[in-house]
Amino acid sequence: MSIIMDENTTVVIQGITGREGSLRTKYMKDYGTKVVAGVTPGKGGSEVHGIPVYNTVKEAIRNHGQIDAACTFIPGPALKGAVYEAIDAGVKFVSSPVERIPIHDVIDMVSYARKNNVELLGPGSLGLISPGKSVIGWLGGSVDWAGTLFDPGPIGVISRSGGQSGTVPWALKVAGLGISTAMHIGTEPVLGLTMADVLKKFEKDEQTKAVAIFGEIGGTMEEEAAEVVANKEFTKPLVVFIAGAWAPEGMRFSHASSIVEKGRGTAQGKMKALSEAGAHVVDSPEEIAPKIKELTGL
Missing domain, CATH: 3.40.50.720 (NAD(P)-binding Rossmann-like Domain)
Structure with a gap:
């Protein structure tokens, strides 16, 4: 599925x-x-x-x-x-x-x-892809690149970064893990579907055994995802990387929506919320696939 x-x-x-x-x-x-x-x-x-x-x-x-x-x-x-x-x-x-x-x-x-x-x-979303089935938007860029980056499998992927939307799927593929659906959530300060919404969908998908998130500083998307995990609305293994931990408070990072201010949206705050909720936070994208394998036995 x-x-x-x-x-x-x-x-x-x-x-x-x-x-x-x-x-x-x-x-x-x-x-x-x-x-x-x-x-x-x-x-x-x-x-x-x-x-x-x-x-x-x-x-x-x-x-x-x-x-x-x-x-x-x-x-x-x-x-x-x-x-x-x-x-x-x-x-x-x-x-x-x-x-x-x-x-x-x-x-x-x-x-x-x-x-x-x-x-x-979206707005500002590259779209989503279910390998071997369908793509809406331009995630993957071309049939050849999509075939290179995205293999079918049991891992759901959510990315805050358009430019890094292929990073996690590629790392999973190299590790012998494919994806059920990968989605770039969008870049605008206000979005339609949120990470929390998408996690609930992955929870109901029988093919998806775990989810990987490429997050960023700024906004509250990741904190909202942590609430879904804490409330047991998402119960599968969740592995998260948060980009931009080096950025000082108030710095714009990557997108207009990625603004850290008044103690909200910091990498540290996101990582703390996710970890306390039961998600697994890693220090680099390269650590995502090994952690998922460890948690799922895949």
């Missing part, structure tokens, strides 16, 4: 005719994702990589039946409208790779998604 998507998940690409939309659509389709339609207002009736393009998401659904997921390659100022359009059409999972979104737009999108029982990944 995998979380959120599998080889049967149908996907619509919003902004498919743009440079990024077209390029990433080809990767998703070539990997095996069931991209059934694209949407660009005013471009209805055309095709991109053999995929029909429609003017609206509702039009795409009228022609293809209910669509499970949307991936939005839409410029930042127009993203909110595109996300609302997908939600209003009945799509239940929306992945948004776009960064630098006005914060009030992000808050509105997250609120609207939750109100309508829709899962929003």
Whole structure:
């Protein structure tokens, strides 16, 4: 199994005719994702990589039946409208790779998604991949790289860092461990799906025997994940690395969301919360796979 998507998940690409939309659509389709339609207002009736393009998401659904997921390659100022359009059409999972979104737009999108029982990944997420099944977004980059980095297996992976999203899967692969699903959670200060949300999904997935997290300083995502572990809402082995332990209080690190201030979001605070909850914190990404093997016997 995998979380959120599998080889049967149908996907619509919003902004498919743009440079990024077209390029990433080809990767998703070539990997095996069931991209059934694209949407660009005013471009209805055309095709991109053999995929029909429609003017609206509702039009795409009228022609293809209910669509499970949307991936939005839409410029930042127009993203909110595109996300609302997908939600209003009945799509239940929306992945948004776009960064630098006005914060009030992000808050509105997250609120609207939750109100309508829709899962929003991002904004600023590279996406997610279930090896050998499907990819939504551009995590992996190309079919060749995805095949190199991501092997199917029993470990779930969550990454705060887009650039490091392949680090843990590669380390697991070298150790003889594959992954069920890997996800880049996103880079904006406010996000839809959180680490806590994703851990609960991995808890229910029979294939996933343990989870690895590549965390960072700043924000409260990791502390929220610790609460899920402490509350026994996630009971499988959890191994975590927190990047940025060297950064002094108040320093911006990597992303705008990674800000340490007023005693919150520090690497030390995150590691303490996770350790006390029962997670296993390691000092480097290279230690993740050995620790998982030790804990699971895999």
